[in-house]
Amino acid sequence: MEINDKSRVTHYLANENRYKTMTYNRSGKSGVLLPAISIGLWHNFGFIDAIQNGRDILRTAFDLGITHFDLANNYGPPYGSAEENFGTILKTDFKSYRDELFIATKAGYDMWPGPYGNLGSRKYLIASLDQSLKRMGLDYVDIFYHHRPDPDTPLEETMGALTDIVRQGKALYVGISNYNPEDTEKAAKILKHSNTPFILHQARYSMFDRWIENGLLDTLENNGVGCIAFSPLAQGMLTDKYLNGIPEGSRAAKNLTYLDKETVADNIEKIQKLNNIAQERGQKLSQMAIAWILRQPQVASVLVGASSSKQLKENVKALDNLDFSEEELQNIKTIIT
Numbered sequence: 001m002e003i004n005d006k007s008r009v010t011h012y013l014a015n016e017n018r019y020k021t022m023t024y025n026r027s028g029k030s031g032v033l034l035p036a037i038s039i040g041l042w043h044n045f046g047f048i049d050a051i052q053n054g055r056d057i058l059r060t061a062f063d064l065g066i067t068h069f070d071l072a073n074n075y076g077p078p079y080g081s082a083e084e085n086f087g088t089i090l091k092t093d094f095k096s097y098r099d100e101l102f103i104a105t106k107a108g109y110d111m112w113p114g115p116y117g118n119l120g121s122r123k124y125l126i127a128s129l130d131q132s133l134k135r136m137g138l139d140y141v142d143i144f145y146h147h148r149p150d151p152d153t154p155l156e157e158t159m160g161a162l163t164d165i166v167r168q169g170k171a172l173y174v175g176i177s178n179y180n181p182e183d184t185e186k187a188a189k190i191l192k193h194s195n196t197p198f199i200l201h202q203a204r205y206s207m208f209d210r211w212i213e214n215g216l217l218d219t220l221e222n223n224g225v226g227c228i229a230f231s232p233l234a235q236g237m238l239t240d241k242y243l244n245g246i247p248e249g250s251r252a253a254k255n256l257t258y259l260d261k262e263t264v265a266d267n268i269e270k271i272q273k274l275n276n277i278a279q280e281r282g283q284k285l286s287q288m289a290i291a292w293i294l295r296q297p298q299v300a301s302v303l304v305g306a307s308s309s310k311q312l313k314e315n316v317k318a319l320d321n322l323d324f325s326e327e328e329l330q331n332i333k334t335i336i337t
């Protein structure tokens with residue numbers, strides 16, 4: 001489909017075979033099936049980015065059976081602009097597919113000035129979701145997350161806000177993100193008591209960051225909650241893009257992100273060794289990195305980012321080879337430990 005400019009968008013008709021190749025996994029013990037690979041709008045969807053490219057990525061995603069789009073109030077930059085751009089694309093492209101989509105947003109990080117635009121108060125969460133719904137032009141989101149723990153707000157207040165958001169019909173399900181196992185256990189208990197459908201924990205997980213193996217995955221399994229793994233490619237390091245230096249326009253080349261050139265340099269030896277294993281498996285490193293995450297039964301979905309539809313297509317091919325031999329797993333472990 002060709003897109004000429006912002007004002008003239010060609011009509012989008014989704015690929016009729018979109019559900020034939022994607023794998024769908026149950027999120028914990030809920031009724032929700034998520035695509036094994038989901039798409040996040042943290043980068044590449046703000047006002048600083050070309051909306052045509054964002055539209056192309058989302059069309060490609062949906063055509064590949066990716067039904068889950070992940071946003072947050074502060075994605076952009078500027079804050080809120082990813083939701084606003086997404087709202088525009090939703091209206092032009094996905095309006096008739098709304099019931100085939102599982103849309104997420106979150107609040108928890110700095111969003112607006114003053115004491116009510118950050119962290120975990122009821123005041124912040126309810127106001128933020130109202131703003132997000134307006135920006136996206138939606139009546140409800142499928143899942144609303146508390147984006148990070150707030151040590152100074154009682155967990156009962158934060159979880160109570162999530163419960164009321166569901167009762168108000170503004171979200172169908174709730175989730176938490178970046179909570180440690182202890183707080184996750186407490187949150188699950190509170191939400192269970194109020195019969196609030198808590199179905200997902202969104203956590204950073206990749207070959208370069210394995211903290212969730214240390215208790216969180218067990219906690220989620222015990223509570224029937226699914227895991228969705230973010231930054232699975234360590235923001236691009238677990239791909240072949242940095243093997244020969246830092247390409248212009250890449251995340252590490254920009255000053256906007258949490259990935260810098262020094263971090264890439266520190267990891268390059270490991271990246272090269274992992275790339276060799278991926279090649280022996282007949283896979284790209286990005287595909288092996290995604291497959292390695294999906295070996296965890298608690299992980300319902302791997303939440304990737306992409307700056308082009310080409311990257312996304314490459315990443316989805318990870319599903320062609322999800323099996324690892326014991327020897328491969330051991331060799332990977334030796335490199336990343």
Ligand SMILES: NC(=O)c1ccc[n+]([C@@H]2O[C@H](COP(=O)([O-])OP(=O)(O)OC[C@H]3O[C@@H](n4cnc5c(N)ncnc54)[C@H](OP(=O)(O)O)[C@@H]3O)[C@@H](O)[C@H]2O)c1
Nearest residue numbers: 040041042230231232233234235236239250251304305307
């Ligand atoms: N809950 C939270 O606190 C939290 C935090 C972070 C992220 N998230 C969510 O997780 C999503 C994914 O996070 P992330 O963007 O950090 O994930 P990621 O998948 O680790 O990194 C995505 C980046 O890697 C590069 N890339 C992807 N596929 C590639 C390929 N095949 N070949 C070469 N380079 C490739 C691209 O960077 P270039 O721009 O360099 O091309 C892309 O933007 C976010 O969009 C957001 O929805 C949540």
